[in-house]
Amino acid sequence: MDSIKKILIIEDNKDIRTVLARRMSSLGFETLMAEDGITGLEKARSGWPDVIILDLTLPKMSGQEVCKAIREDHNKEFARIPIIMLTGKTDEVDRVIGMVIGASCYLTKPYDPKELVSLVLKYAEGEDHAHHGV
Secondary structure: OOOOOEEEEEOOOHHHHHHHHHHHHHOOOEEEEEOOHHHHHHHHHHHOOOEEEEEOOOOOOOHHHHHHHHHOOOOHHHHOOOEEEEEOOOOHHHHHHHHHOOOOEEEEOOOOHHHHHHHHHHHHHOOOOOOOOO
């Protein structure tokens, strides 16, 4: 079994993406990155990450649409990949929508790096996705 966990960061802000990637790499994750929703969804399908950090406001396809597409995928293993929504939106309505469409959790920017790391580790160590050989 592949013991290196993969994380996909879908974030259009280059600075945030870089900081997140550096932090996740330092934790031993193989880090995949995308700066828009369409590329993010393609990388999710081709890379089978163990966890996805997903910004809500993205070019080409919103984070909500990406989350919905993953959750509604015909492959049930793929549809269960944990998704951490990371957004600048603080509106309760957005948080509720994020949870309804299947986000595993919802963090607002500015986020607490320690909280994000603990969530990533929790989800990465959770149910190991048996997708590597599919």
